[in-house]
Amino acid sequence: MTVERVNAIGPAALQRVLDGRWAAVRDDVRAQMGGIRLHPDPDLGTSEHRDLVADWMRRLAESRRPHTGFDPAYGGEGDVGGVVTAFQMLGYGDLSLLVKAGVQWGLFGGAVQVLGTSRHHDKYLKQIMDGDLPGCFAMTETGHGSDVQNLGTTATYDPATEEFEIHTPDAAARKDYIGNAARDGRMAVVFAQLITGGASHGVHALLVPIRSEEGSALPGVTISDCGRKAGLNGVDNGRLIFDRVRVPREALLNRYAEVAPDGTYTSPIENETRRFFTMLGTLVRGRISVAGGAGSATQKALAIAIRYGETRRQFSDPATGEEVVVLDYLAHQRKLLPALATTYALHFAQEELVSAMHAVQAFGAEPDEAAQRTLETKAAGIKAVGTWHATATIQACREACGGAGYLAENLLPQLKADTDVFTTFEGDNTVLLQLVAKGLLSEYGARVKKLGPLGMARFVGEQVAGSVVERTGAPAMIGQVRHRDLLDRGYHRALLVDREDHLLAALARRLRKALTPGADQFGIFNAAQDHLLRAARAHVDRIVFDAFAAAVERTGDAAVKRLLDQVCHLYALSVIESERAWFVEHGRFTAARSRAVTTAVNELCAALRPHARALVDGFGIPEDWLACPLLGTDMLVRG
Template sequence: MSDLQTVLDGRWADVRNDVRAQMGELALTPDPDASTEEYRAEIAEAVRALARSRRPHQGFDPAYGGQGDVGGVVAAFQMLGHGDLSLLVKAGVQWGLFGGALQALGTARHHDRYLRDMMDGTLLGCFAMTETGHGSDVQHLRTTATYDADSHEFVIHTPEPGARKDYIGGAARDARMAAVFAQLVTNGETHGVHCFLVPIRTEAGDAVPGVTITDCGVKAGLNGVDNGRLVFDSVRVPREALLNRYADVSPEGVYSSHITNETRRFFTMLGTLVRGRISVAGGAASATQKALTLAVRYGETRRQFSDPATGEEVVVLDYLVHQRKLLPALATTYALQFAQNDLVSQMHDLQKPGAELDEERQRDLETRAAGIKAVGTWHATRTIQTCREACGGAGYLAENLLPALKADTDVFTTFEGDNTVLLQLVAKTLLSDYGRRVGKLDLAGKVRFGADLVAGTVLERTGARSVLRRGDLRDPGYQRWLLARREEHLIASGALRMRKALAPGADQFAVFNGAQDHLLTAARAHVDRIVFDAFAAVADQHPLLGRVLALHGLSVIEGDRAWFVEHGYLTAARTKAVTTAVNALCGELRPHARELVDAFGIPENWLDCPLLDGERTRPTQADEQHADTLTAVG
């Protein structure tokens, strides 16, 4: 294992290496010729094999046979993304979503009865939140759970077609129980969305009476996952089916919660399930790493067109345009992995067994998770497409793995939170934090704050700002200054625009809708800055990382160079220098491209495909040294 891989693997490097050793020999690549049913059966067996390995137990309460290592299990889960993404998602549904809801929202009565069976995979479950009519707007789901005080039961019901539970992983074939999110109703009063454990199949595999299960059918990707639809026709479950960590209903039907505000209670419950969102970001990162590994290694052997000086064909990765396709994306993939490592550490410290709920830190975790999931999955979609193009026709063949990566990750941008909605949530938090900071200023501070706004406007209009602060484009401190100033500027100007919504009689929706593009840009700028900071914090741990960080930072700045010019942070001439610096860094990192992708540590068995056959016919460095030795002896 290289030093670079150790840095990239981070806090749970040992866990990642254990997974490589434990599962690296398994054939975890999808068979493009398998039928949907064959593929689902293969993934179901792989899930059982995972359960037997006891790797999923790692993240659960030690009192029930787990190890309490929440971060470790998420790191292990991410490794599955180097293999088969259907397995990653299927495992995520079982132990991340269903198991996560059971552990985080349930209490001892649920843990005692179900947790061990869930961990062992003998109780397979699904996570029934999304409805046909409500995906992102979870707070207004239509499924109801009405308490019947006479029988001490909840009646789970789908009141209209739009309330059907849709796209539910595991529902179509394997799940026996669902964690169902529904509006809790007692004595005619609705108390908001809560989670209930609802059996959906008998041990024989038949649908429970009152439950209608249908298959979503073949999807664009992830066809090893049995997505289904659930409709409930007055299905009765005992009062104890309510996962009651944050709220409960007495036998007489009296509702109680220590969190009195319904909205705060709702977001507290959802916040405990943030692990799923973090895991999706990790899975997207792994898929991106795999695509880049395939494309870079292919680019080092694929030759096109002759060098006039030598007459020999040139490997495509020696062309600047090919480096431009892959190396900035590779640098950003490194940055996102370091941000992911930070995110998992933060989650682990907050959610390990026995940890006290810290609402402020939990809110920061949710904001970071939302932003990194959005930016990371969009990066995956864009980068995997670029890698496919970089491999030409070979990249279009299913046997070469890239088409499956494209298809399987496409939905990552909309599940576990639609990316656009997630960035809106990030923007809302940023505006709230900004308002609190400004509100805490004393009179003198508010005067300075107003003066700074006026001065900033003058600098922007005169173009003086780019003259007053002019640094080395490759300096991380200067890059960080540019990214932070963009973030601060966008948040402050967004807040000023949103102040109109506070005016008497204002059309609040119109104000928000009119500023929506601005707020999304501000959220993206915030995520760009925290990702850069995560990378900068470890860049001194390996000689290569400083240049990789510089390439990442400059590629982000280059991608938004119009904004920096419009707002006076860079001149047009300086943006040309940014492009020149990106080109130079691509050339400097070209000799290290293979080392950089090898540091992802993807087992060779999970990369085995005809695309890489060319490198197997090329002499290795060891072969060349052996040949030199023989020549010298001769």
């Protein structure tokens, strides 16, 4: 194995590749917002921070950038992918702005757009786009977060008045952590159990006014403030309680269900569970936006830490007597460069995800249920892995900057605080990976059912052979791969695919017992949760790798392609190294091969060290959004 030395590449060439399909959108955001210092004073109080973010929201609305994601028939541009990319760019600045904008135009406005019909669009969309109607997305309850299907809030229809009565029956049904609720929101999309004629039809969404234009809570609505949070204090998270609040029949967002004046309920989707998941699936944009915001925050942290690592000196080189910049130490490279490679991989996976969403949710496009399900599964997996990666990487960057990284003025503590909640909002990551695994199992079962007698016999034989390898440690695969070059991308993919396939097949075998009559289905499923999560993670690792490899292949600049190829190698080998125990335990690696993987990662870190600055500058983060004392000469003290 020989790591090729690549000539220096300018960051502009990298940026052209990273900016991708929506490069013009990224440039517009840099031009429109990049000159604004989106760094609140660390000593700013909650009220002042909210005022500042509200002012930025007005500027954002005036830029008309949020309009681009809405229906052209109502003054939008129909560019769903473009607006998500624009919001993602805000993650380089203040994440409170990103989240508040996401609530207003992504969640609130997006729900009205995709769950409502013309009667809602005609009345509200322009006000929402212009920022004149601030709104909330009231789904989460104190007692139910991930389990949306069992929310407690009710919407009971009264045919005598042709109204719905919105009610919070107990403390657990209180709407909690709702962005825009504590101060600014005047209307909420409220998710509630829809009841007509004494029968429940499951969770539906209704538009419910919560404040007057003067800012007072409307009758029957109790609003309270969640108070100071660990981060994102520019967002006014609040709690909502409804005491038999009346709204007209037309308040129901009725794309997927309608209630007639006499209370008759109809829906184009008869099955309640399928209807529920179809409604939620249309809201996948929020989850994708969170993944993108986490990616931007991670890129910003790496840009700060790597720039600092190129100038901060510690300890003398005995040969020269000069102090060494910390990024020249292997331990420092190990801390930052594999994380940088993974960040690149996730960036390209996010780009693919946004493109898929843009195609599935294009205005006027024919509904494609299979594509929508695939999008939801991919979005859940990338959001989970991407936000966990953000948490781990921002922490590593903070440590890499020592005491300076702990100072609020140097931005990293705020990035840590603001992104921490990303792992649990828009879907708890553990639950999301379970959803990914369940989707994979469904696809796996469908594939198996399609096999003919010969295919089934071959399939069973492969399963038995896999089980023998797992029990005996027989080196079934070692002979096939022992001499493959560790820098062979095809080899990387073969290993990742093999791990994914093996884990999924073994999981299916474990869960098959739940299908037998009288089986303890919960107990069997619960006992296999660790396996479930590993299988889902293996799948996400593989699709992220595929996205990165595809990006490398479509890169036209030969020099940039060579550099990205090495970054892709580092990503793949970092994943493989982190799973060395699995590859050894399952007969895929010898101990020597396992050690060789670590050597390869070390050599790739050394080879990429000269390109580290260009790789982070290639993100194209506006300099005003990176400015901090840590990156100025006044902080470069010795010792």
